[in-house]
Amino acid sequence: MHRVCLISVVLLLVFSIGNVSADSSGQKIIAAFFSETHNWIAPPFYSFWDRNGGVRIFGYPLSPPALLHSPEDGHLCVTQDFERQRLEYCPTHPEPYRVVPIRIGVEVLLKQGRNWEDLPKGTPTPGCDFFPETGHTLCEPFRSFWYSHGLDLGMGGRAWVESLALFGYPISEPMVETNAEGATVLTQWFERARFEYHPDNPPQYRVLLGLLGKELYGSYRTGVASVSGIVYVERVARAFVESGLFWDMVHRPDSGVNISKASLSIRGPIYPSDHPLAGVGDSWFNILVDIRPDSTFASPADFVPETPGGVMEIRPGMLEGTCDSGGNAAFFPYSSKQFSVTGRQSLENVIFQTDIVCSDFFP
Known part of the structure; x- marks a missing residue:
């Protein structure tokens, strides 16, 4: 593997106080980051918080969500502390009482x-x-x-x-x-x-x-952290295997790649199927982080959320460039790296490996 120097471009989809993450329609707000306390209000708490009075009733978030066992039935629940209240989410409770103040x-x-x-x-x-x-x-x-x-x-x-x-x-x-x-x-x-x-x-x-x-x-x-590291990129082409059942990766180090813009995607959280937030609190965070000319990357300081019992993921983001052979360059989309963060502890020296493919090698 070798590093490929890339021309830097800022491609951050960032949020600030009152800044929010929306669903795929771009209309429904599902999470918000508050710089006053360096914490996110994440699903399923944000919609409850916002719908029932927001800052005046509950205050700003004091900490990231945490796991706890319900004293009522022993099932695993999720809780988040606020300046004026504490909210608990238990998926075994009937609606509309799955999120409740204590x-x-x-x-x-x-x-x-x-x-x-x-x-x-x-x-x-x-x-x-x-x-x-x-x-x-x-x-x-x-x-x-x-x-x-x-x-x-x-x-x-x-x-x-x-x-x-x-x-x-x-x-x-x-x-x-x-x-x-x-x-x-x-x-x-x-x-x-x-x-x-x-x-x-x-x-x-x-x-x-x-x-x-x-x-x-x-x-x-604080329930957020920064994530930084280095990107290693391999120049490859894709060639058709005679059986026709799959594609194989073929190294082509003799062909150069000229990149003008490139970024990584940091997204999540990803929860296991038995987690109380699986299906209701996952996959709401997604930012693009630019890859610098020295092949390093860094998220906005103290911004990536801490997720109890879940992980975040790095994947290829956006890429603009051409190959010396004349085709367009693109990230091979299936590379990924999972990680977890802890508030106040930045995650440094993350190594992410991915591949670049050229369109002229597709039949």
Whole structure:
């Protein structure tokens, strides 16, 4: 094998904050990269996150997805941490409950050494809702916010049960507390959220959700990495085998190749058939990375996603060039190399080997 020097061209299909990956139709957004925390929200979490309130309800992603066993049935599920919540996907659950937020309000209170069942109870009050399930009330300034948000369960409008599915029941009465950011505000705890009232904010931002994810799981852990290495290319031709059953590769080192543009494709993720994301969370990432004149390549820094239990793949990308014999040059399409990445750990010195074929050798 020998290296072939290539003229560089930038052919990156890159994304940035709010940047997204779309399906083959180019219309449906299925993933997004957030530079604030160096993490992707990948399928199946992105559509749920975006449809049910986005940053305001869930916050930015704190980490890449991770695998866990469901405490309910022991089946393998996938989870992703966000600033205000944690989402879990279990393929064995019925729709529309395969992606659900956890009871993070209960968990944060327990971390603080407080059991919500020991908090002072409320009483039925005019103008408020009383929930006998927990013994607490829902009044303004939080009542309107609770009713105006909810999970999209396909019921049309904003059904009461959809708000309940998103936030859960109130598990405290409103009380003045100092949050983790040092602000002393009127606060009410819910099973899946903490409401805070900030009267000095503009009206639409006076009720905010506490950053319970950060309080429970800590600061963000980047879930992306850079990938770099070198490309080794063999100049070959294709010749027809007399049996007519297949094509064979024939080396032709005497014929030169003149390349003007070339790139590699980094794509994935690829999951095994028994993985919980197989069929719903695979093959959404695809970028083209230019091959430099010295035959090296490098992805955008800290951009290739970490995929729990899956792998990414390098394949030939685009190529423009001609052969000395007069034919057009093209990458032989079946070369590939699989790899995995870990956040904050760049993958360097990757060796990718592929072949170039010339059109004049096709019958």
